[in-house]
Amino acid sequence: MAVGEEHRGAAGPSLGARLVDGVRRFFDGDIWYSFTRSPVVMVSAAVTVLFIASAVFAPLVAPYDPFDLASIDLLDSSLPPIWMDGGDPRFLLGTDAQGRDMLSAVIYGARISLGVGFASVVFAMLLGISLGLLSGYLGGTVDAVIMRIADVQLTFPAILIALLIDGLARTVLPRDLHGQVWFYVLVLAIGLSFWVQYARTVRGSAMVERSKEYVQAARVIGIPPLVIMLRHVLPNVMGPVLVIATINLAIAVITEATLSFLGVGVPATSPSLGTLVRVGNDFLFSGEWWITIFPGAALAILVLAVNLLGDWLRDALNPKLR
Amino acid sequence: MTSTQANHPLLRVDNLRIEIPGRRGTLVAVDDISFHIDEGEVLGVVGESGAGKSLTGSAVIGLLEPPCRIAGGEIHFDGRRIDNLPYEQLRRIRGRHVGMVFQDPLTSLNPLYTVGRQLTETILTHNDLSEKGARKRALELLREVGIPAAERRIDQYPHEFSGGMRQRVVIALALCANPRLVIADEPTTALDVSIQAQIITLLKRLCRDHGAAVMLVTHDMGVIAETADRVAVMYAGRIVEVGPVAEVVLRAKHPYTVGLMGSIPLVGHDVERLTQIDGAMPRLDAIPPGCAFNPRCPRAFEPCLRERPELLTVGPVEAACWLHGGTSGGGGGHD
Amino acid sequence: MIAFVVRRLLQSILVLLAVGFIAFSLFTYVGDPINNMVGQDTTLAQRAELRERLGLDDPFVVQYGRFLLNAAQGDFGISYRHRRPVAQLIAERVPATLELSLVAAALALFIGVPMGVYTGLHRRGFLSQVFLALSLIGISLPTFLIGILLILVFGVLSQDINAAIGFHLVPQLPTFGRGDTVQLGWWSTGFLTESGLLALILPSITLALFQMTLIMRLVRSEMLEVLRTDYIKFARARGLSNRAVNFGHALKNTLVPVITITGLQLGSIIAFALITEQVFQWPGMGLLFIQAISEVDIPVMAAYLMLVGFFFVVINLVVDLLYYVVDPRLRADKAVAAGHQ
Numbered sequence: 002m003a004v005g006e007e008h009r010g011a012a013g014p015s016l017g018a019r020l021v022d023g024v025r026r027f028f029d030g031d032i033w034y035s036f037t038r039s040p041v042v043m044v045s046a047a048v049t050v051l052f053i054a055s056a057v058f059a060p061l062v063a064p065y066d067p068f069d070l071a072s073i074d075l076l077d078s079s080l081p082p083i084w085m086d087g088g089d090p091r092f093l094l095g096t097d098a099q100g101r102d103m104l105s106a107v108i109y110g111a112r113i114s115l116g117v118g119f120a121s122v123v124f125a126m127l128l129g130i131s132l133g134l135l136s137g138y139l140g141g142t143v144d145a146v147i148m149r150i151a152d153v154q155l156t157f158p159a160i161l162i163a164l165l166i167d168g169l170a171r172t173v174l175p176r177d178l179h180g181q182v183w184f185y186v187l188v189l190a191i192g193l194s195f196w197v198q199y200a201r202t203v204r205g206s207a208m209v210e211r212s213k214e215y216v217q218a219a220r221v222i223g224i225p226p227l228v229i230m231l232r233h234v235l236p237n238v239m240g241p242v243l244v245i246a247t248i249n250l251a252i253a254v255i256t257e258a259t260l261s262f263l264g265v266g267v268p269a270t271s272p273s274l275g276t277l278v279r280v281g282n283d284f285l286f287s288g289e290w291w292i293t294i295f296p297g298a299a300l301a302i303l304v305l306a307v308n309l310l311g312d313w314l315r316d317a318l319n320p321k322l323r
Numbered sequence: 324m325t326s327t328q329a330n331h332p333l334l335r336v337d338n339l340r341i342e343i344p345g346r347r348g349t350l351v352a353v354d355d356i357s358f359h360i361d362e363g364e365v366l367g368v369v370g371e372s373g374a375g376k377s378l379t380g381s382a383v384i385g386l387l388e389p390p391c392r393i394a395g396g397e398i399h400f401d402g403r404r405i406d407n408l409p410y411e412q413l414r415r416i417r418g419r420h421v422g423m424v425f426q427d428p429l430t431s432l433n434p435l436y437t438v439g440r441q442l443t444e445t446i447l448t449h450n451d452l453s454e455k456g457a458r459k460r461a462l463e464l465l466r467e468v469g470i471p472a473a474e475r476r477i478d479q480y481p482h483e484f485s486g487g488m489r490q491r492v493v494i495a496l497a498l499c500a501n502p503r504l505v506i507a508d509e510p511t512t513a514l515d516v517s518i519q520a521q522i523i524t525l526l527k528r529l530c531r532d533h534g535a536a537v538m539l540v541t542h543d544m545g546v547i548a549e550t551a552d553r554v555a556v557m558y559a560g561r562i563v564e565v566g567p568v569a570e571v572v573l574r575a576k577h578p579y580t581v582g583l584m585g586s587i588p589l590v591g592h593d594v595e596r597l598t599q600i601d602g603a604m605p606r607l608d609a610i611p612p613g614c615a616f617n618p619r620c621p622r623a624f625e626p627c628l629r630e631r632p633e634l635l636t637v638g639p640v641e642a643a644c645w646l647h648g649g650t651s652g653g654g655g656g657h658d
Numbered sequence: 659m660i661a662f663v664v665r666r667l668l669q670s671i672l673v674l675l676a677v678g679f680i681a682f683s684l685f686t687y688v689g690d691p692i693n694n695m696v697g698q699d700t701t702l703a704q705r706a707e708l709r710e711r712l713g714l715d716d717p718f719v720v721q722y723g724r725f726l727l728n729a730a731q732g733d734f735g736i737s738y739r740h741r742r743p744v745a746q747l748i749a750e751r752v753p754a755t756l757e758l759s760l761v762a763a764a765l766a767l768f769i770g771v772p773m774g775v776y777t778g779l780h781r782r783g784f785l786s787q788v789f790l791a792l793s794l795i796g797i798s799l800p801t802f803l804i805g806i807l808l809i810l811v812f813g814v815l816s817q818d819i820n821a822a823i824g825f826h827l828v829p830q831l832p833t834f835g836r837g838d839t840v841q842l843g844w845w846s847t848g849f850l851t852e853s854g855l856l857a858l859i860l861p862s863i864t865l866a867l868f869q870m871t872l873i874m875r876l877v878r879s880e881m882l883e884v885l886r887t888d889y890i891k892f893a894r895a896r897g898l899s900n901r902a903v904n905f906g907h908a909l910k911n912t913l914v915p916v917i918t919i920t921g922l923q924l925g926s927i928i929a930f931a932l933i934t935e936q937v938f939q940w941p942g943m944g945l946l947f948i949q950a951i952s953e954v955d956i957p958v959m960a961a962y963l964m965l966v967g968f969f970f971v972v973i974n975l976v977v978d979l980l981y982y983v984v985d986p987r988l989r990a991d992k993a994v995a996a997g998h999q
Contacts, residue, residue, distance in 0.1 A: 157967075164932075168951040168959065258800050259802060262800075262936070263933065264952060265951055278806065282806060285806065286813075301803060304799075308797060309794065
């Protein structure tokens with residue numbers, strides 16, 4: 002239960018093995034047990050897996066390709082879902098104003114939302130862990146500068162920072178170029194607004210490790226600090242980092258959706274769930290609610306499932322709450 | 324109960340069992356223990372951490388934290404059963420009749436209130452006094468526990484006191500309502516070694532002055548030897564030996580107690596023979612069959628592995644050990 | 659005390675300078691301000707003259723200093739798009755945003771904190787489980803989606819719903835703009851007219867819901883944390899009443915972290931207001947900012963940043979001071995030295 006309190010020497014199994022070991026320790030019997038005991042968590046996991054699978058295999062799963070203009074017929078536009086009057090059996094969830102199948106649009110939308118979400122979480126994680134290690138291990142001025150920046154950034158909501166970075170990129174980059182690089186811009190914008198939590202967690206652990214005797218010993222015999230950090234600090238923080246990453250995935254998906262909803266995120270040519278909601282919002286008052294509600298519902302269900310998973314993971318990893 | 328004073332003990336605990344329900348079944352943290360404390364008596368409860376002694380203290384005052392729970396047995400205070408009282412009635416006993424001193428004075432006091440406020444609040448809860456009278460009483464208590472310049476200190480916050488001074492305040496808080504029993508849970512463990520003796524002396528003197536009995540929970544046999552009238556030794560959730568302190572210290576019957584005695588330096592004895600018990604106490608989910616101490620016992624023999632010994636009278640003390648009688652027979656032969 | 663305040667003030671000024679720097683960099687290096695101000699047919703000579711007049715050829719530090727000086731006096735230049743002073747544009751929009759944020763903050767605090775205390779104290783109660791489940795849904799629904807759902811139910815479908823159940827259950831509420839406002843000096847308020855108040859309902863609920871769930875969860879977890887501490891156990895061991903323990907000892911200790919994070923949350927309400935403003939076309943600063951971003955109206959963007967930065971710094975300062983009032987450990991640096999023996 003106690004997490005990684007043993008470090009007998011700097012020499013040991015390879016980094017890969019230690020990382021695997023760290024992950025394995027968190028997924029030992031207790032956590033698996035609590036997973037199998039909670040139906041809510043199991044359903045959330047199933048929903049999340051379903052979303053990820055259908056996002057990855059969207060071209061195979063979706064009935065139509067919403068980007069294939071040849072398959073879209075304006076005559077099919079604004080059809081309601083099949084269980085309503087005027088529904089068309091070809092389109093389970095109806096069609097949008099251009100005659101696109103909503104189900105396919107949602108599946109492809111989730112693909113983009115999850116893609117941006119995952120990429121920004123990975124980016125934030127790498128950035129945060131590196132800065133946290135640097136900060137905790139070097140201390141002094143480096144630490145002070147990094148943590149001051151973190152403090153200042155924490156006082157601003159992530160959405161505002163993401164909005165600012167995205168807006169900046171929009172103004173700096175020529176319009177046609179932005180059409181190609183929006184993915185990276187979004188990942189940068191969202192990732193940059195979430196690194197602080199990782200950095201703080203890793204920094205704390207690195208500071209604790211740094212003062213331990215085996216690290217001093219390892220330094221004396223000439224093992225590079227980087228190796229020490231990777232080998233001993235990283236496995237210890239895998240659990241908390243995993244929890245933060247899970248909850249961050251939910252927040253990143255929401256942030257992307259919000260940016261897209263505000264019209265500064267994913268362009269309408271390859272719509273994410275947020276873009277779909279924004280586009281559909283214009284049809285809300287004319288009664289074609291399904292154009293906006295289905296992407297919105299998909300978004301809410303996805304985020305709820307990931308949040309539930311994150312919540313459970315945090316409780317399961319925190320012995321205090323047991 | 325075999326004690327000669329069992330007529331009307333202040334506190335009587337019969338067959339107490341405390342369980343911790345967990346994901347992999349229920350752990351038994353305190354297993355069927357019985358003891359008593361007489362009016363004005365100091366009972367030392369000693370054992371390694373995890374032996375169940377703190378849980379026993381918490382159970383007596385009704386503050387076991389979930390998921391720990393009393394699964395069996397009875398607790399009687401002054402002839403009245405208290406373990407099954409509703410929360411509100413038990414609350415009236417806490418502080419009023421049974422005081423408690425915790426281990427860490429740094430965390431026992433609310434950091435956001437002055438010492439005086441915490442004292443008067445407690446005094447007013449239990450006594451029918453005016454605000455002014457309560458403050459006067461608080462000042463007396465602070466002086467009594469040896470806080471210098473009490474008039475000034477009473478309006479200070481806990482963080483302005485040193486560890487030893489805070490523990491004095493905690494003792495004052497426990498004695499607010501003149502309780503008849505004080506449960507002191509490792510009262511000196513968190514303190515500086517140089518202050519430990521002062522606090523123990525203070526606690527003992529005050530309890531004697533106020534006529535309060537003490538249940539002194541500690542892992543420090545030295546403290547017990549100096550302070551207690553009787554001592555109960557706990558191991559893995561059971562009492563393995565109980566008796567007058569001089570008997571237990573000088574002529575320990577249970578090999579575990581013998582080991583504990585070996586690990587304290589006694590003034591005037593030769594220090595070379597300080598010994599240590601090999602190994603560690605078993606985890607609650609891995610208590611061996613028979614006597615729980617058998618894997619570490621230097622004198623374990625066949626019945627120890629098979630059957631759990633009960634507390635039996637051995638001269639002036641009681642011990643749970645096959646070496647000292649019992650139905651399995653042959654135990655005494657080793658002596 | 660004074661040292662503490664001075665330190666905080668210095669920190670705040672530093673933050674403002676940093677925000678100002680970002681805003682100024684936007685101003686100076688993103689696009690060519692001259693291009694944005696003049697028409698196609700302006701000659702090179704005229705452009706050069708304008709550059710000269712605006713001081714765009716001065717050294718960086720001079721320009722930055724001038725920018726800050728102007729900003730401090732409320733002068734943020736002329737909007738590229740609206741061709742009006744930015745300060746004027748913003749001043750028109752500030753009341754709408756602040757009134758919305760204020761109502762939302764009040765909702766979030768007065769509902770979120772009691773709910774958090776309740777769920778913290780009655781950890782395993784049925785109602786607590788319901789609150790917790792609701793709160794998880796609350797943080798999983800993006801703000802804009804909540805707004806859209808409210809519009810759908812109370813704007814678009816309310817008649818249909820009432821007709822379907824044959825009972826006037828769902829009122830029709832305004833879903834667009836501020837309603838009628840009353841001008842008080844330069845401040846326009848929606849608090850004084852019926853339509854203004856009605857118009858506030860849906861946007862403020864939308865804005866409050868997310869913050870409310872966050873505050874509730876935060877108060878709950880802090881409450882649980884505090885209830886586990888030794889001093890709470892000791893307070894119980896002293897026989898204090900439940901009421902005294904829960905509300906006297908536990909709640910006050912919960913307040914310390916809650917104030918900090920709640921303060922930050924309230925700050926972010928102003929930022930999140932821009933989403934709500936977009937959904938309900940609420941004529942506030944946020945809507946102005948969103949438009950400015952898509953139109954690359956840099957002076958407006960810079961001004962909004964500076965203003966939001968200023969609000970945040972003020973809120974943080976107030977939070978720090980409150981913290982100081984609640985927690986004696988911060989107050990007593992000199993007493994500590996005297997008290998320890």
